[in-house]
Amino acid sequence: MTFNWVRRISKLSRWQGAFQSCIFSCKRYSVQEQCRVPSSVVEAFRAVTGSDGVSMGTAVREQHGKDESVHSCRPPDVVVWPRSVEEVSALARLCHQHSLPMIPFGTGTGLEGGVGALKGGVCFDLQKMDRVLDFHAEDFDVTVEPGVTRTRLNSYLRDSGLWFPVDPGADASLCGMAATSASGTNAVRYGTMRENVMNLEVVLSDGTIVHTAGKGRRTRKTAAGYNLTNLFVGSEGTLGIITKATLRLYGIPEAVVSAVCSFSSVQAAVDSTVQILQCGIPIARIEFLDDVMIDACNRYSKLSYPVSPTLFLEFHGSERSLEEQVSLAEEITKANSGSDFSWAKDQETRSRLWKARHDAWYAALAIRPRCKAYSTDVCVPISRLPQIIVETKQDLTQNRLTGPIAGHVGDGNFHCLMLLDPTDPDEVQRVQEFTDRLARRALAMDGSCTGEHGVGLGKRALLREEVGPLCMGVMEGVKASLDPQNLMNPGKVL
Amino acid sequence: MSGRVLVGVKRVIDYAVKIRVKPDKTGVVTDGVKHSMNPFCEIAVEEAVRLREKKLMKEVIAVSCGPQQCQETIRTALAMGADRGIHVEVSGKDYENLGPLQVSKIMAALAKKEEASLVIVGKQAIDGDCNQTGQMTAALLDWPQGTFASEVSVDGDGLKVEREIDGGLESVRIKMPAVVTTDLRLNEPRYATLPNIMKAKKKKIASVKPADLGVELTSRLEILAVEDPPQRQSGVKVEHLVEDCPVASPSTLGIEVGGVLCCRGGTCLSSQYTVITAGLD
Numbered sequence: 193m194t195f196n197w198v199r200r201i202s203k204l205s206r207w208q209g210a211f212q213s214c215i216f217s218c219k220r221y222s223v224q225e226q227c228r229v230p231s232s233v234v235e236a237f238r239a240v241t242g243s244d245g246v247s248m249g250t251a252v253r254e255q256h257g258k259d260e261s262v263h264s265c266r267p268p269d270v271v272v273w274p275r276s277v278e279e280v281s282a283l284a285r286l287c288h289q290h291s292l293p294m295i296p297f298g299t300g301t302g303l304e305g306g307v308g309a310l311k312g313g314v315c316f317d318l319q320k321m322d323r324v325l326d327f328h329a330e331d332f333d334v335t336v337e338p339g340v341t342r343t344r345l346n347s348y349l350r351d352s353g354l355w356f357p358v359d360p361g362a363d364a365s366l367c368g369m370a371a372t373s374a375s376g377t378n379a380v381r382y383g384t385m386r387e388n389v390m391n392l393e394v395v396l397s398d399g400t401i402v403h404t405a406g407k408g409r410r411t412r413k414t415a416a417g418y419n420l421t422n423l424f425v426g427s428e429g430t431l432g433i434i435t436k437a438t439l440r441l442y443g444i445p446e447a448v449v450s451a452v453c454s455f456s457s458v459q460a461a462v463d464s465t466v467q468i469l470q471c472g473i474p475i476a477r478i479e480f481l482d483d484v485m486i487d488a489c490n491r492y493s494k495l496s497y498p499v500s501p502t503l504f505l506e507f508h509g510s511e512r513s514l515e516e517q518v519s520l521a522e523e524i525t526k527a528n529s530g531s532d533f534s535w536a537k538d539q540e541t542r543s544r545l546w547k548a549r550h551d552a553w554y555a556a557l558a559i560r561p562r563c564k565a566y567s568t569d570v571c572v573p574i575s576r577l578p579q580i581i582v583e584t585k586q587d588l589t590q591n592r593l594t595g596p597i598a599g600h601v602g603d604g605n606f607h608c609l610m611l612l613d614p615t616d617p618d619e620v621q622r623v624q625e626f627t628d629r630l631a632r633r634a635l636a637m638d639g640s641c642t643g644e645h646g647v648g649l650g651k652r653a654l655l656r657e658e659v660g661p662l663c664m665g666v667m668e669g670v671k672a673s674l675d676p677q678n679l680m681n682p683g684k685v686l
Numbered sequence: 687m688s689g690r691v692l693v694g695v696k697r698v699i700d701y702a703v704k705i706r707v708k709p710d711k712t713g714v715v716t717d718g719v720k721h722s723m724n725p726f727c728e729i730a731v732e733e734a735v736r737l738r739e740k741k742l743m744k745e746v747i748a749v750s751c752g753p754q755q756c757q758e759t760i761r762t763a764l765a766m767g768a769d770r771g772i773h774v775e776v777s778g779k780d781y782e783n784l785g786p787l788q789v790s791k792i793m794a795a796l797a798k799k800e801e802a803s804l805v806i807v808g809k810q811a812i813d814g815d816c817n818q819t820g821q822m823t824a825a826l827l828d829w830p831q832g833t834f835a836s837e838v839s840v841d842g843d844g845l846k847v848e849r850e851i852d853g854g855l856e857s858v859r860i861k862m863p864a865v866v867t868t869d870l871r872l873n874e875p876r877y878a879t880l881p882n883i884m885k886a887k888k889k890k891i892a893s894v895k896p897a898d899l900g901v902e903l904t905s906r907l908e909i910l911a912v913e914d915p916p917q918r919q920s921g922v923k924v925e926h927l928v929e930d931c932p933v934a935s936p937s938t939l940g941i942e943v944g945g946v947l948c949c950r951g952g953t954c955l956s957s958q959y960t961v962i963t964a965g966l967d
Contacts, residue, residue, distance in 0.1 A: 347702055351722055351762050353880040443880040510881075539874045 227269045228312045233290050237272050237314075240282045245273040245320075256297055256307065256315040260362070262566045262614075263305030263649050268295060268315035275320045277393060277401055277435040284433065285399035287314050287679060294397065295681050296429040298338055298368030303567060304648025306372065306428050310683035316433055318367070324348050325436070326408075332441045333390060333410045338367035338434060345439075354441040357382040360644065367434040373426030375644040380469075380602030381476045381508065382442060384644070389425050393436035397675040402432070410438050423670070428646050429681035431674045445476070445508030449518055450542040451535035453525045454502040458482065458585075459578040460528040461501040465601045466574050467524045473517050477506035478602040479549050482585070485556065485596035485609075489548035492555035497548060498531065503601070504549045549598070556596050556609040563611045568595075568627050570634035571605040571643030580637060584608065584630055591622050605643030632657070647685045655685065689803025689862070690745045691734040693768065694793055695727040697752055697759040698813045711911045713782070723759050726808025728766075729868040732875035733838060734806050735767035742840045743804065745769050749796055751789055753777040757891055764886035765878035771891035772796060776903065780896075783905035785814070788896075790822035795899035797827060802863065804845075809834055809867040820867035830860035833867040 227248065237246045247253075248270050257267030269292075274280045287294050293313025300307060309315060322339025329352045336345060341363045346355050359376035360369060368374075370392065375384035382388070390412075391405040403409070404420035424431055455461040465478055480503055481489070487499045503525070507517045522533050536542045548555070557565050572580050581597060588595045588608070599606025608630070612623045631641040631654045641647075641654035656664050664686075671678070671686055699705065700720040707714055723731075737743040748763035750756040751774040760771035774792050776784055797805050805824075810817040824831035832838070832847030836855065839846045844861040850869045878886075896903055 344702060348700075348720070350877055353765070353878050353883045355877075444877045446879045446881060 229269045229292060229314065230290070233286060233292070234270060236286050237270065237283060240279050240286070241272055241274055245275070245279075247271045253315075256295075256300070256317060257309055259300045259302040259305060259307045261303050261305045261648070261650075262564060263308055266308035266310055268293075268309035269312040271297075271315045271317055273317050273320045277321075277395065280316065280318075280321075280395045280433055280435055281399040281401050283314070283316065284395050284397065288398045288677070291677055291679065293679050293682050294433065296338075296368075296371065296433045298365030298371070299341060299363065301362035301364045302368070302372060302648065303569070303645040304372075304642075304650060306646060306648040306681070306684055308649055308683075310649075313679075313682075318365070318433075318435070321435065326410075326438075327352075328410070329354060331410065333438055334441060335391075335410075335436055335438045336366050337436055338365050340367075341365055342369070349441065350444075353444055355444045356388070356439055357442055358385055358388060366439065367437045370425050370437045371427060371429055371434055372646040373644070375600075375603070375605075377477045377479060377600055378506070379600065379644075380478055381474055386422055386425050388440040389421055389437055390440055391436075391438035392421055392424050392434055394424055394432035394434055396432045397677065397679045401435075405438075412440075426646070428648065428685050430671065430685045431680060433680075446510045447508075447514055447537070448476075448542065449507045449514050449535055449537050450545050451505045451507075451518065451521070451533045452497070452502060452545055452548075453505070453530045453533050454486075454498045454500050455525075455528065455530050456500060458501045458581050460530065461503050462574070462578045462581070462601055464503065464525045464528045464530060465577075467528075468521050469574070469602060471520060471524065473507075473520055474509070475505060475517070475521070475602065476508040477504070478600070479504040480597070480599040480601040480606065481549065481552065482581070482597040484594075485552060485598055486548065488555040488559050488596055489552060492558045493547050493551050495548055502548075503530075504546060506546075552596075552598050553609065556611065559594060559596070560611045560613075562613070563594075564614050566610045566612065566623065566627075567645070568608045568610060568630055569605070569642050569645040570631055570639060571603065572634050572637045572639030574601070574604040576637040576639065577601060577604050577606070580633055580639075581606065583633060587626060587629060591626055593619075593622060593626055595626075600643075603643065604639070628654070649684060652685065689743055690747060690800055691737060691743045691804045691806060692793065692797050692800060692802040693727070693730050693734045693746060693748050693763065694789070694805070694807040694819065695731060695748050695750050695759050695763050696724040696808070696811045697721050697750060697756050698724045698811055701725060701812055707912055707914050711913055712909070713912050721755065721759075723762050724808050724811045724813075726810060726812075726868055726870075727763075728808075728875040729870070729872050730806040730808050730866075731763045731766050731768060732873045733835075733866075733868060734804075735876075736873065737804075737838075737840075738767070738769075747772060747800060747802070749774065749793065751776050751784060751792055751896075752781055760891050761883075761886050762878055764889045764891075765882045766876055767882070768889075770889055773891050773893045774899075775893055775895050780903050782909075783907070784903065785905055785907060786816045786818035786822055788901070788903050788905065789819050790826055791901045792896060792899060793819070793823045794826040795901055797823070797863070799899065804862060805829075805865045807865070807867055809869050817867075820865050824865035827863070827865070829864050831865045831867070832858055832860050834869040835866050836869050836871045838866060838872065 252271050253267035254265055256271050258265040272283055274283055293311045295307055295309050295315045297307055297315050297317045318338035321337040323337050324340055326335040343363045349355055357378050360374040370385050370389050373385050390410050394402050461480055468475055482501055483499050486497050486502050490497055507514050536545045594611040595608035597606055597608050610623050612619050635658055641651050641658050647655045668686055700722045703720055705714050734746040738746050746768040748760050748768040748771045750760050757773055764771055807820045820833055834850045835847045836850045837848035841859055844859055845864055846859050849856045
């Protein structure tokens with residue numbers, strides 16, 4: 193929006209309307225002039241949350257219609273800030289009565305457009321519910337509300353010797369991470385959200401409050417009834433609003449060693465990974481960066497790693513067990529003609545060693561300034577990883593696309609950071625087609641179209657291909673049973 | 687160089703907590719609020735433990751002054767690697783009035799009693815923000831001080847301390863025994879891990895009273911009131927244009943503030959209003 197527009201129009205006519213239309217015309221989406229939520233309902237919302245718990249301001253709605261994906265902003269009609277599960281339930285009942293779509297919002301750090309309000313409706317911003325409840329150090333569990341983010345929880349826990357290791361990179365809401373079944377760089381050792389959510393408190397589309405494992409229950413294992421907890425993990429807000437999550441905690445590792453090793457080929461790097469896992473080494477992180485990415489990192493962070501496929505490794509454990517783990521891993525990489533291990537123990541040197549991996553996103557963006565980046569996300573069985581990465585790199589070259597690769601090879605999951613010029617429709621098209629081909633390539637190898645980012649808006653057709661029409665029918669049946677009016681985050685996942 | 691390090695650790699409200707002022711304005715709400723070790727004290731403990739691990743010091747003693755709950759803070763220091771703890775029991779009115787002067791007297795008395803070669807404390811506590819205890823302790827002991835340390839190394843029979851000052855970095859060499867106060871960039875404190883927390887339960891925490899150390903706790907300060915900072919005023923939609931603004935003067939017209947004219951989403955120069963762009967709320 194250029195400022196001169198504003199000056200000129202406001203001088204020409206003193207009407208608010210003219211000013212307003214100037215601002216609106218400069219946006220790229222079209223904002224409904226008519227809000228779908230009747231004002232009586234908005235008043236009812238205010239009665240529940242208090243007057244500062246409801247907003248229809250354009251800027252506020254825009255903020256809540258966008259996440260960190262490349263999908264365009266789709267703002268809701270109203271944003272509400274409930275302060276407790278009772279308020280969430282009351283608001284949900286109102287929305288249900290008036291058939292209004294509901295979209296839960298955590299930190300807005302999703303990568304698949306999950307918060308876009310395709311049919312307008314009400315965005316439930318849950319950040320005011322931000323308590324850490326019921327921490328049981330002896331039982332290794334804690335319950336959190338949606339406003340608690342990963343780093344905040346770990347800061348809260350730091351004196352207890354425990355931590356929550358699932359680390360998707362962004363400082364995301366833990367309940368949001370449960371909703372998208374997030375994972376991270378140390379999933380290979382500690383698992384993803386699916387393995388680490390013990391219980392959820394969920395508000396269904398009609399306002400019913402449900403505890404998926406029973407209220408207050410927090411056992412390490414159970415055989416009781418249907419696994420509703422894991423039904424909601426990964427449901428991306430389409431089955432209910434998560435208002436509490438009980439999480440499994442782990443001991444903070446006594447010692448950490450990080451190492452870097454480069455290889456002459458992708459095959460050698462992945463073979464090393466597979467062998468390390470098959471040896472039973474409890475490796476905590478094993479990250480793969482391809483030569484394009486390493487080159488970008490060298491330039492961006494002024495490093496001098498050899499420009500070839502590289503593995504970044506991290507080991508957790510006691511001092512003695514680390515010695516064993518590292519020496520065994522080194523034997524394996526050497527056997528695959530890997531370079532010498534560069535490794536580090538203390539925090540400051542480890543950070544330097546891993547700097548390349550940490551800055552990868554920014555390094556990729558720096559390859560082509562003024563471009564946007566889109567991260568693909570597929571997952572295959574580990575043994576198929578070399579093949580898919582080689583084929584993907586060929587695809588990139590053939591189609592003149594820039595896509596440095598970074599991957600959580602221990603899980604068979606990798607990302608191409610596609611750089612695209614959003615103003616070049618041909619390139620946008622080519623990236624879209626590439627992404628679809630990549631997903632289908634993964635599906636053809638017994639893989640999944642999304643390892644950790646979720647289905648969101650853009651992968652619904654791929655989900656259908658992945659699970660097949662019969663399984664899709666079952667999913668749709670579950671959705672119809674829990675949300676017959678399709679009010680919960682419509683247009684996503686299914 | 688072999689000696690004892692005395693580390694002061696303070697139990698404060700956790701840095702992530704939203705502070706609330708008590709309705710009677712005598713202080714802030716502390717009941718049921720999460721407390722933890724002052725972050726600068728964590729850095730102090732870490733530095734002391736590293737010195738011992740490098741065999742430059744032989745024992746690390748963690749000290750805390752306050753009520754029974756301070757023992758938790760000492761236990762965290764023990765889990766980080768301190769060898770033993772001393773809990774100086776102060777409670778009730780005495781604790782409410784406990785300030786840097788009283789704590790410095792206690793630290794000075796303990797430093798002499800334990801024959802410490804080095805006293806390390808955080809540069810300030812995140813509740814009081816006083817930045818006085820280390821300096822007063824050094825003065826009472828007549829020891830040299832290296833404050834705002836961003837790097838500490840042993841240099842012969844003394845210490846070389848790199849200090850963070852406004853103009854940059856200053857290196858000083860001080861003879862031992864000495865007092866050091868830690869700044870943020872000195873180190874990154876380790877986390878207490880489960881096995882270390884278990885081991886810490888077996889380490890000793892001695893209890894003493896200030897009177898046993900010959901320290902008298904009367905405060906020369908009286909807290910008159912504790913108040914919230916003034917509430918941010920609610921926004922007012924300004925209906926008029928800059929030219930009509932009663933407070934804008936001819937010299938302020940047409941000034942861009944953050945890319946927008948005054949009274950159009952910029953800052954109201956009269957400071958009376960938080961201005962909102964007309965048409966958006």
